[in-house]
Amino acid sequence: MTTNHVTTNHVTTNPVTTTAPAPEHRPRVRVAVLGYGSIGTVVARRLAAGELAGAELAAVVTRSPVDGAPAPVLDLDDALDVADVVVECAGQGAVRENGRKILEAGCDLVISSVGALCDAEFAAALRASGPGRAVCTNGAVGGLDLLAAAQDAAPFDSVLVRSTKRPAALVQEWMDEAEARRVRDTSEPVLVFRGSPADAARLFPKSLNVAAAVDFAVGPASPVSVELYADPAAELTRHEVEATGPVGHYTIRIENLPSAANPRTSAVVPYSILRTLAGLTPRPNLIA
Template sequence: MKIALVGNGAIAKLVSEFCATSAGRLTVVAALGLPSDVRSVGKHPIVQSLAELLAFNPDLVVECAGHSAVVAYATPVLEAGLDLVIVSTGSLADAALWQTVRTAASRSKGRVKLPAGALPGIDALSAARLAGLTTVTLRSSKPPKAWKGTPAEKTHDLDAITEPTVIFSGNARAAALTFPKNANVAATAALAGLGFEATTIMLVADPGITQNVHHLEAAGAFGSMTLRISANPSPDNPKTSHMAALSIMRLLENEASAIVI
């Protein structure tokens, strides 16, 4: 299977290393980057336009770049009839963009595939939805310094926080739009479960942790579940959980495999 990447960073590197170990089942043919991406993170060539990327005739395109890449490339990739994996799911909190992407996918033979990313239990949440969910709450905790450069700086003295402090509480759409750099897990929970309006998100600055900790609780006709992940960062990007790349690898493995799990 020929894979084209959009992005040339931490996730792209791990995914391309994984594909290189797949004994030819998964081949990264090229990656699309920004003009600053002059050196590829893998053995594949790096290009600067979608036309150049699609000229490699990929079977599937993996976005691992950021929200602006979803805005720029999701629709044309789908219009080209290709499957598209979107890891920057937070971009889909923009209702107009999500509608555009859904419309493009419904008219295309290509499909949008959303990996679990950094969040655990997306398979269970998505299955539970089929019987009816009543509540979904995600509590995402990070060390106080990880919230620097976000709107939390305006509402809290992050250097003075000595105990776990809720810096945002609201629905998934507000969380994703207010904290776009931390939006992906909120959006993935919403898309798999109860939607952006009905999913409750709490963002927490916790001086007692060094990892990012996501705590997902859901209830419904299926019963209830509690899932917690303490996520290690990617080797090349402390802001990205290693799980994000691993979840794409799992998706690609399933695409190329006789057994899907």
């Protein structure tokens, strides 16, 4: 989702040596936060507090009234005039509605609702947009760099993403009364969904971005299946990834505390977004 630039090197008889400015003197990246719910609030407040070196909060974009926002509350058009990067914290619909517009305005876009990209037609359109870049966060899962490296060696034979959450977080508006009651009132772990990452993203748009992130990491050549369980005893949100291929077998198990403000997401997600954003800011030349 990047635009390739070709640089031509010219040889001169009087070369000029330049020194890059120290990180503290480089321009700060101006950030607009799109969405001010449980995730966007944490991201915006951390940026406003100066906790991410090299970045500053320029605007908050939200359709809901906001009191005490840590930056001007602007509509998206005005925010694009003052921001270098837009951080999406507003859901898959916001990505589909605004993604191309943001990139075409020359702003980079950090996507947290990566399930939106399971729509292949939309993903292709976003990939063709620019000059801004689209960058996906890892969200509530880790180990994606290892899975991507193994996939580069050879496609996986099988990849399973198994997620377990509290029942109340998994009840959806599209469920009929009987299904909603089966999920909500279960006294033991119960399978709620089995299928593809694309169907998972469509049916559980606020709960299964992890499956989409794994799917993107291993690429279209590796088959990915998804299972979602409701467990009334689950105090933590659990994600398990089992991947088997020619270069190895990988088992990743992660247990996250649900967000106190929104149990459908994990408390770590806004910090994953900030970590992704840090990669777009001027930093010392250190491996982190």
